[in-house]
Amino acid sequence: MLFNSINFAIFLPVIFVLYWSLNGKKIIYQNGLLLIASYFFYSCWNYKFLFLLVFSTLLDFYSGLKIENSNNKNSRLFWFWFSIVVNLGLLAVLKYYNFFVSSFSELLSNFGLKTNISSLNIILPVGISFYTFHGLSYVIDVYKNKIKAEKNFIDYSVFVSFFPLLVAGPIERATHLLPQIKTKRHFEYANAVDGLRQILWGFFKKVVIADNCAEYANLIFNNSEDYSGSSHALGAVLFAFQIYGDFSGYSDIALGSARLFGIELLHNFNYPYFSRDIAEFWRRWHISLSSWFKDYLYIPLGGSSGGVWFRVRNTFIIFIISGFWHGSNWTFIVWGFLNALFIMPSIIFKTNRDHIDIVAKGKSFPSFKEFISIVSTFTLTVFAWIFFRAENLGAALDYISKIFSKSFWNIPEVFPYNIFVLLLFFILIEWNTRDSKFTLQHFGISWPRYSRITFYLLISACCLMYSGKEEKFIYFQF
């Protein structure tokens, strides 16, 4: 079930009303309903893969209990590694097996050797990377005694499969979400309205910004030979807005939906395209994944505690793995590598924490220096996105060579004025609200009631008009 589908528009209010009608009863009823709703939500995509989700949940739940109840160090270690290996093994087989096989065969063929390993004809279960990482973080935290193992299977299952975050995150932590699931929730009007505002802006980002940009980005990326360098550059910029609108829009809908049920999810995006350097960009883009890698990979590897080369090594490792997490294609690995490369000056000169606050805080406009930093960071990001979007490395390199050709100075064949108007409106609103947790949190709050409602109606009408296509979310494939 897609967030931008009519099915979801029916599903969400029905579950919302049922959920709050159970308010006076024991919390197990509310959690039970959330679990049933989440499994139903997942089954709408492919019910056959529900067993995998249940299996993964059972595995981590049981491993967590075993780790906590074992007095023996070896037994703890066994259950810890058992869970890690099975989780990552499933991910490796279902997501990466074909990639490994084809890469291995290509490598051997370079030496004139032929292999007969056949690839698997399997569908990648939606959300597997996300729920596997949920489970992994839980088992690691239990092993490290950061949290107690959960004894209630329903509560734990809701933590893994809560429908707003099930298929594309944010990647939650047991330390953050489980206590909320175990605590009785009460309906708060202001919180629910806030949630709806966040959902509304999420829809706007997805159906109005991302899907419109996608139309032209796809046209240029899929018919590269028909377009000039300038159109290629434009296509890459449009893709940058597409992926931002798509993924941050998804996150906003997820966070807003969770808030309707009285649950706060982790913040996932914080105006990344206003970043002044790549280090800041990565503190603002897909925050739940970046912090996951920081806590469970970067810090265990030694983090920033060693010398320069130690930090450089660790940074490359997490960026390349992060790239690989996105998909089984060399393009994602190169995308991760490029981002590691772009962040290097900040790592080497220890300037990676120079820009913690949002740019031009309390001001209407950035300084000239800040503006140049934002534009150059955005340009580097757009460059890396080309690899993320391209079908393969060859196509990405062709695309880039087209940008750096003479035809870059031609007038682009594609010039969607309507998209530029929408983008300008979008950027202006986001710029004006960049110190809020989400765009519509404070925007328009001080306006007269009727002006505010008119503004929301305008955004809602825009979303309706653009919602007929029901385009998939990019991150569903990961």
Added chain:
Amino acid sequence: MKKFVINICWYSALLILVFYTVSYVLDKYINDCKNFKIDSNIEYIVFGHSQSACAYNDSLISNFKNYSSNGEGYFYTYFKVKKVLECNRDVKKIFVEFTNNQFSQFAENRIWGKYMPGLLPKYFTLIDQYGLFLLCKKAPFEVLKALYVSERLKLNYLIANDSNYLSYNKMGGYILRVGSLKQKQIDSLILLNNKKKIAGLDYTTENIDYLEKISNLCKLNGVKLYFVRSPIPLFNQYNNDSLFFSIYKKKFQEIPFVDLKKFPLKNYDFNDNVHLNYLGSIKVSIFMDSLLKSGVLKTDTFQKWIDNYILKNS
């Protein structure tokens, strides 16, 4: 909680009101007859799906216009014909593609099936409440989605100040296809066709009902209606001819039927197993031009005239 639900209901009602007000204003703008005017010299119009869209190059046929559109069932054609006749009182002769693939259960694809997302948004503004009710019965969610897309399309026309709603890419037109069938393709298509022969046992009645409505509409407006069957490759002849002709005899016998099914063409005149490419369409269009100019269509012997031409040139 109660206050929240009430406010949501109010907001939704307000949103629906705003949406329908915008929709009403846009419909008023789009439905204006000036958006459906065709040149005064046009005497003949052909309506249909992709077969006729690819067959008749209207730039080669005098006083002739092609308003066929990909995947279109008679349901959509009816509303298009209705609007065109309402806004162009001088049009007195129309052709409607009358071919076998409209007489199968798969024809529902052309109304509420897989072609609907491409067709309904364009025609939404023309469809009456009975038509919408029929679609809502069959595919309610798709209708809702098409409504949203339709409003966006209309808004785009308004912003672009584009006044001709009938022009190509909106409600049809000649489709130029390049590329010819190769023997290898023909072999695989023959195999495929054998597997997927039109059953001919069942058909979508609603599609035929709307063809009858077109016929009645033409009678009411004093417009001469002709059926036309465009050529298809010899290797891909339909096997539901008996059903096809039984329906024709039962319901449409008084309507003249221009049958070009066996029009002499080579495989290289086709783009695939049903559509003509530009080479084929040139031949058919030149023939059509001469047929219209000859005046033979006014007589009862026109099919004999056509058959003689086919015999001579086969």
